[in-house]
Every structure is written in C-alpha cells, then in structure tokens.
Amino acid sequence: MAAKPKKAFPLRLEPALYEALERTAANEFRSVNAEVEVLLREALARRGVKVAPPEKRKRGRPPKDKRGEE
Numbered sequence: 001m002a003a004k005p006k007k008a009f010p011l012r013l014e015p016a017l018y019e020a021l022e023r024t025a026a027n028e029f030r031s032v033n034a035e036v037e038v039l040l041r042e043a044l045a046r047r048g049v050k051v052a053p054p055e056k057r058k059r060g061r062p063p064k065d066k067r068g069e070e
Contacts, residue, residue, distance in 0.1 A: 004055070
C-alpha cells in the first residue's frame with residue numbers, strides 16, 4: 001500500500017535558524033525537512049501531545065519483476 005502524501009505548507013524561518021537546522025540535519029544524516037519533523041515530534045511529546053508514529057517506508061531496491069527473468 002502506498003504511503004499517504006505528506007502535507008506541504010510554506011514555512012518562513014530566520015536565516016540563522018535555518019542554518020542551524022541545516023547543520024543539525026547534516027550531523028544526523030537527514031534532510032532539513034526530516035530534521036524539522038523529528039524536532040516537532042520531540043517537542044510535541046515533551047508537551048504530552050500524542051502523535052501517531054510515521055509510516056515505515058520500504059527501503060532498498062524494489063523486487064525484480066518475475067515476468068522479465070526468462
């Protein structure tokens with residue numbers, strides 16, 4: 001089953017804040033977008049807000065098509 005599309009919205013940040021996000025994301029081997037999601041989930045958890053865990057995405061190559069192996 002395909003994952004639900006993510007909600008897109010514009011976000012305006014101070015340049016210094018964005019640069020800090022970029023550095024932190026790079027240190028964690030994440031995109032800035034993924035880092036923002038992680039930080040928001042952590043902040044909400046600290047406030048006691050329950051959020052459903054993200055859907056696990058399949059990683060790696062898709063399986064080979066059986067029809068093309070003859």
